[in-house]
Amino acid sequence: MTVDPTDDDALAALIASAGIAGTPADLRSRLTRIAASPNPYPADAWVRLIAPGADADTLAALSEARDWLRPTPLTPDASRLDRLRAALTTQGVDGFILPRADEHQGEYLPDGAQRLAWLTGFTGSAGTAVVLPDTAILFVDGRYTLQAGQQADPSRWEVRHLIRTPPAAFLREALTGRRLGYDPRLHSVRQIEALTDAAGASGGSLVTLDPNPIDALWTDRPPAPLGPVEVLDVAFTGVDAAHKRARIAAALAETGADATVLNQPESIAWLLNIRGRDVPYTPLPLAYATVSRDGTVELFIDPAKLDTETRTALGNQVALKPFDAIGEALDALGTAGATVTIDPDSATDWLRTRLVAAGANIQHAPDPCVLPRARKNAVELAGTRAAHRRDATAVARFLKWIDDTALDGSVTEARAVEALEGFRSRGERWRGPSFSSISGFGTNGAIVHYRVTAATDLSLEDGSLYLIDSGAQYLDGTTDITRTVAIGAPSQEMRERFTLVLKGHIAIATARFPAGTTGGQIDALARQFLWKEGLDFDHGTGHGVGAFLGVHEGPQRISSISRVPIEPGMILSNEPGYYKPDGYGIRIENLILAVESDPMPDTGRSMLSFETLTFAPIDRRLIEPSLLNFEEVAWLDAYHARVRTMVAPSLDAGERAWLNAATATITHGDS
Secondary structure, eight states: OOOOTTOHHHHHHHHHHHTOOSOHHHHHHHHHHHHTSOOOSSTTGGGGGTOTTOOHHHHHHHHHHHHHTOOOOOOOOTHHHHHHHHHHHHTTOSEEEEESOOTTOOSSOOGGGOHHHHHHOOOSSSOEEEEETTEEEEEEOTTSHHHHHHHSOTTTOEEEETTTSOHHHHHHHHOTTOEEEEOTTSSBHHHHHHHHHHHHHTTOEEEEOSSOHHHHHOTTOOOOOOOOOEEOOHHHHSSOHHHHHHHHHHHHHHHTOSEEEEOOHHHHHHHHTEEOOSSSSSOOOOOEEEEETTSOEEEEOOGGGOOHHHHHHHOTTEEEEOGGGHHHHHHHHHHTTOEEEEOTTTSBHHHHHHHHHHTOEEEEOOOTTHHHHHSOOHHHHHHHHHHHHHHHHHHHHHHHHHHHHGGGTOOBHHHHHHHHHHHHHTSTTEEEESSOOEEEEGGGGGSTTOOOOTTTOOBOOTTEEEEEEEOEEETTEEOOEEEEEEESSOOHHHHHHHHHHHHHHHHHHTOEEETTOBHHHHHHHHHHHHHHTTOOOSSOSEEBOOSSSOSSOSSOEESTTOOOBOOTTOEEEEOOEEEETTTEEEEOBEEEEEEEEOOOTTTOOOEEEEEEOOOOOOOGGGOOGGGOOHHHHHHHHHHHHHHHHHHGGGSOHHHHHHHHHHTOOOOTTOO
């Protein structure tokens, strides 16, 4: 059955034949929002929001109608900057600051929140634009400096480093008495404090613009997504939602707060043991929540995302409210004179302002879900280890496939991504990729967060390096791994620099450190060997990782700017790299788990170390053994032996033979 979703009669016929509730306009609206949502895994999970138990014909008709309604892909348009400036003049401001953000401060955004990409053409995961009458600047971090220069029109946009020359520092010098507009839903409380100080120092001022002026200019802006929400079984979470709610309630009681407001979906998903599909790669439902000191929760979410089973599982201690009712709830807290905690690093300026205006007493405090979420429990860790074992099998098969086919000219960067996803999709409990794979050959590999497109897709050829950074979501864990592979014979420079990166990777993997040590203190271990040669990499060494949640999860990370102590149960990445501009890229990434180690013998002070969770061969062809010491060789040989133990039983005879060769022992005579 073919159904034109713009034809009310056709939709009415489908509604009648399939027993779907609502009018043609209702069905079209839902299909349009589903079309603006990421594809779920399993692929037909969304259908239960419209027609539970749909037969094959109904599923095919709904799928075709959904595909018809897909949003138009964004394309660059230099005139958008001019139109924004004209709109700002009409609204009485001189400029506008636009971060890549939504009201939930998430890393992955729904299509309708991609305002920075719409304005500038830049599609990276972090950036801020500042538009003034005489200049337009795009601020990005070191991962994206090359990408931003390629995507944003250099005749309209100047690219600056987000960390070394942040927007606040620029505005402190450049605003000079002018009025700068901002959207209060897109900036955290802390960000607005910094911008207010910067504006004041230059004699300027910040002006709230709500609604965002871009929303009126973006005439074909996609609607809010409509992804299905499910409850994750306690067999995967280890702790039921009632115990988590009680824990957060106890934390509120200790501080004397009446309630806390959560706007980060990661915290809401963890707290209520729910997962959704509103944004790419991370299984999140876009929502707000308030948690009271008695443990009850108000969940502000589009009710159309929840089927009867999910509503029942949430229980009567979780009151479901429409998404847009969050404003009224904030007003009610203020009217009651409640003491409310918000996290200034994640709560938006809009939330703070609304609460204050209503009369609430505000306490700044960390999101109470963040640290408990980061400290994985025994069930989550068991699931994570199981997920990594399945992932290791898929990655081994993929690396063998690369070795078997790369030199015949048939493998491109994009085809490699498809092949790896195919290997992973065979695994039990697979729920899709955990981020958009970075598949870069040769010069593309030198772009830290490169994303292959039809225009940039290179074929793998003899004589350079191929970098593949990828991950997967499984019901029981989240994975992230990077391997760099020699295609043909690598140069001596490639081998030496790869080995310097490997030495840094091993230094992190074998680190032993006192409790209370931060990621900032550990970061230099990964860079020391590169530094000795005058080399470095312009990104952090590691980020936190969730349990069937975000592949990038705070607060823990290994970075020079991190001040958060690493604690047992925290999962991080270990991914030093090296990138030769217009040459090649190198990165070696495993996930690691912080565990308790033997205490200091003299003082009894607690010590920590890392357990490696990721198991895949590290390309021996790229190792210069003369640069490794005895302990480093021993670690690598032991690691490869563990890879064989973990992965070989899942492989066939040919695959095992390849794995044995790829993980053979290293000696200083190897070359």
